[in-house]
Amino acid sequence: MAVKVLVVDDSSFFRRRVTEILEQDPEIKVIDFAVNGQEAVEKAAQLRPDVITMDVEMPVLDGISAVKQIMQANPTPILMFSSLTREGASATLDALDAGALDFLPKKFEDIARNSDDAIKSLQNKVKEIGRRRLSRFVRPSYTPSAPTAAPSTPLSSGQTRPSIAQPDRTFSRSSAPVSPASPIASARASGKKYQLVAIGTSTGGPVALQTILTQLPANFPHPILLIQHMPAAFTPAFARRLNTLCKIKVKEAENGDRLQAGVAYLAPGGQQMMVESRGGSRTLRVFEDDSARITYKPSVDVTFASAAKAYSGDVLAVVLTGMGADGRDGSRLLKQAGATIWAQDEKTCVVYGMPAAVANAGLAAESLPLQDFAQRIAKEVGC
Template identity: 80%
Template sequence: MAVKVLVVDDSSFFRRRVSEILEQDSDIQVIGFAVNGREAVDKARELKPDVITMDVEMPVLDGISAVKEIMAATPTPILMFSSLTRDGATATLDALDAGALDFLPKKFEDIARNNEEAIALLQNKVKEIGRRRISRFTRPLTSPRPASPTPATSTRTGGIVQPDRSFSRSTPAAPSPSSNVRASGKQYQVVAIGTSTGGPVALQTILTQLPANFPHPILLIQHMPAAFTPAFAARLNGLCKINVKEAQQGDRLMSGTAYLAPGGQQMLIEGRGSARTLRVFEDDSPRITYKPSVDVTFASAAKAFGGDVLAVVLTGMGADGRDGARMLKQVGATIWAQDEKTSVVYGMPQAVANAGLASENLALNDVATRLIRETGCG
């Protein structure tokens, strides 16, 4: 059955362009258009699409407000389009907070090497999030952002909409058996987390629960354009008790600090002992699709830390992270993967799990608890 799409944009040119690209794929059917956010809310209720593509800036009702209303009334997977600017990045992150599942730059050729790749990227994203066939979500969290740090045992959400990726509107599920697993007793020097589609919400869910005294540095590899990573790092830093920053060349790895790989660049670890620092560089290699790449950073962590790495692969399209996880596993590192039920897209964690590399498959809401217990800071 084809994925049914509602295209929302105030530009007739862009509506036509997106529609033409999507309908080149026989597994996608564009069933309607909307020219502003208010019309999008009405069309979502009337047409019941499997996916909505949504512009951020529109008249009458903007894209972020439209996402909030749609997720409250007729929850639907939403793919945002935004400009590659500071304001565009902030607005896109707000849309993800409101419940949108993924995003693309409005000029999506900016993150593709050619027109064919750009077309495939849009089509694949629509099909991946459309496969969820969302019918129900948990209700948005409406409490304001806390003014001061919350206890380590509570969940910091900063007002983020926390969609239950099992798509049940019921109360949160009881903790899974994995959340009660005892610590292995293994010693670590670094935690590395890789993710893509659905990653901003997943990372925020995990990192806001970690205590300020988290005992290791954390490497974050999120597939994201260069214009977005500074805003995302700043947002996380404002919400978390640990420090979060966009990684820079020469950063010294410090416990209780998370380093977000800059968009369009690779992040490696250099040095020995307590003098380990980050190498951040632009990568022009045509052989590496993702910049930043989970595989690249995981491989570097394997070389720098051997088996003293705890790596986590979260929701995302494709298989980035599998080869790096294999290298980590070969030197004795610990690999965890997010489970299918709570992943927006199960591609990346599934690739790791199917390769037999993950010692645990965790629900998203269990990851922080397990990290705290496993690293001994709880």
């Protein structure tokens, strides 16, 4: 069965271009268009598409408001298109706040080395988030989850911007409440000593990272490395937002940063981040990578591999929701060095790709639901 897509954009050229790209894949079918957010809300209810592609800036009703209304009335996997500007990055994060699952730059040449790769990236993202719903949930009914306890980000106008929200991303056809977090009070720490926590993720990662990081205490005893597949224009805004919401400090990593306890370092988009040992201290090397051999920039594999070399087995590595298998090879090197690897479970992933690759390779000591990670990490590292 083809993935049914509703394309939403006020530009007739962009609607036509997205449709042409998507329908090159026989497993995707564009079923209709909407030219503004209000029309998108109405057609989402009428047509029940498997995926919606959504522009941010539109007349009548903007994309962010449309996402909010759709997720309240007819929750549907939504892929946002965004401009690669500071304002576009902020708006895209707001769309994730509202419940969108993922995003892509509007200029396709900004997401890949060539047009063929860009086309495949769009097609694959649509199929991944659409098929997950098709395979597990036929007709969704929305059950809101409990709000997060994270504080809001203050704005200059005196208003507040919400943290990245936690809508019911299971799109469950059951009207029963979402099951609570699994019991973790009885889970015992391994007793292993750590010096570093490293977390890699992709599709669905911004929400997953915020869910975990906002629950960590300010006195977290180790540095944290964050590798999120994200364009360069987005990582500064994402780091700033996390820093405002979290008790720990969060910053976009810079070349030469000395790793400090209680600080999370987000790998800059479009670059690689590696750990280096120098005179008893560990610093970050952040650099441009023109290699065609490595698909992801930043790459979880690259950072994990460097952590294995710099810290040996004293690493707790976590692989969260994401498409593909980035993180598997790096996790293998970490495990060979004696490190501990945890993966997110299938049920709570937006896309069960990266965690599945790690789990299926026999590298994950545990597969945990997203809501359990923060407390389990804190317990495991002794805080």
